[in-house]
Amino acid sequence: MDGVRALECGNGDRRPMQPIDYEAEYNNRARVPEHPGLIEGWQRDAAAWRAAANGDWAVPYGEGPRMALDVVGDGAGPVVMFVHGGYWMALDRSFFTHMARGLNARGVTVVIPSYDLCPAVGIGDIVEEIRQACAFAWRRFEKPLTVAGHSAGGHLAACMLATDWPAQSPDLPAGLVRSAYALSGLFDLAPLVQTSMNATLRLTPEEALRLSPVAWTPPRGLTLDAVVGGAESGEYLRQSRDITDAWGAGGVRARCEAVEGENHFTVIAPLADPASPMTKRVAMLAEQSGLP
Numbered sequence: 001m002d003g004v005r006a007l008e009c010g011n012g013d014r015r016p017m018q019p020i021d022y023e024a025e026y027n028n029r030a031r032v033p034e035h036p037g038l039i040e041g042w043q044r045d046a047a048a049w050r051a052a053a054n055g056d057w058a059v060p061y062g063e064g065p066r067m068a069l070d071v072v073g074d075g076a077g078p079v080v081m082f083v084h085g086g087y088w089m090a091l092d093r094s095f096f097t098h099m100a101r102g103l104n105a106r107g108v109t110v111v112i113p114s115y116d117l118c119p120a121v122g123i124g125d126i127v128e129e130i131r132q133a134c135a136f137a138w139r140r141f142e143k144p145l146t147v148a149g150h151s152a153g154g155h156l157a158a159c160m161l162a163t164d165w166p167a168q169s170p171d172l173p174a175g176l177v178r179s180a181y182a183l184s185g186l187f188d189l190a191p192l193v194q195t196s197m198n199a200t201l202r203l204t205p206e207e208a209l210r211l212s213p214v215a216w217t218p219p220r221g222l223t224l225d226a227v228v229g230g231a232e233s234g235e236y237l238r239q240s241r242d243i244t245d246a247w248g249a250g251g252v253r254a255r256c257e258a259v260e261g262e263n264h265f266t267v268i269a270p271l272a273d274p275a276s277p278m279t280k281r282v283a284m285l286a287e288q289s290g291l292p
Contacts, residue, residue: 022191025235028151028264038265039095045272046097053097053104061136062129064121066092066114069133071140072100073109078286079143081111081134081160082271085151085184088126089118089200098272099148105274106283111137111145119200123189123211130156131168138176144289146179148282150268154185154226158213158243161222178289179223181282184236184264187214187226187243191235214243218250223285225255227278229262236264 029035049072050057056071070093082099084091092114100110113133115126137145149157161180165172189208192198209215224247226240240256248254259267270276 020191020235022194022235023196025233026192026195026197028232031233032263032265035265042095042098045101046095049098049101049272050094053100055097059136061113062132064116064129066116067129067132069093069111069113069136070097071109071111072097073104075109075141077107077109078283078290079109079111079137079141079145080282080286081113081137081145081147083113083115083130083147083149083153083156085149085153086117087197087201088123088152089197096150099268101272102274102276102279103271103283103286106279108283108286109141119202122207123201123203124207127156127159127211130160131163134160134163134176135165135169135172138172144173144175144178146181146282146286146289147177148181148183148271149185150183151264152186154182155187155189155213157182158185158187158224159211159216161224162213162216162219177222179225179285181225181227181285182240182243183227183268184229184232185226185239185243187239188212214239214246218247218252220251221253223253223255223288225257225281225285227257227259227267229264229267230258230260231263232267 053072054074058068060068080103084093084096093112096112103110115129134145147157147160157180160177165176166174189203189212192201193203193205193208226244228236228240244254244256270278273279
């Protein structure tokens, strides 16, 4: 039913009425010193799955220098788009091909786009690029999408769920994206204005508010899962709680989950496993998105 909320994210390590060190809260690489090895592992696993999988590689979906996507799978079943993270300023699709492995084993095709990065473009431009990628996937497969994303990709997944697709183009259906699975997502961009990374992101306070999906009209009747590592910062836990609170109250089937013991870099690992509860959940969302 509308407005269902399973708020399991807890209270994190936030202490009310005390100043928040946003620099520390949002610096995931400093919080996880072993992150270089984890990212190297992503590269190895992604390359291995590219070598093994049935795919259509580096398909242009727009004119930007990085606007290309990989289609991993045969397109026969449901379709999931996976949007990578990197704070809108790092990484590309080649690090994340293995995020399709678990879903492919369950008959789901996975579309993985790259996009232009800050500071060459702004976050608003990136939102528009991922909208173009979703429109491309619809026109290719003519199937509704589930959009999954990690970190900045979680922000972009929520933005896709709340997009008015017919306003983008009259050939696009209102139900183009029916569910989103946001891992360690960023839904309130205002705190980032106060961090050193804003030298690259170049957000004004006004733009941060405009690009924060927590402040958008909730996409009533659709589904959002906000999943975060239990070992992530209090701010990351708050981000997922806040959007499921706000959107759940607005009629979204919103669910928040903290995965015990996982950090910002390890929380996505279960998507590579066909048997993991995470993969099963995303596959179920994709299957449901294809129903009338």
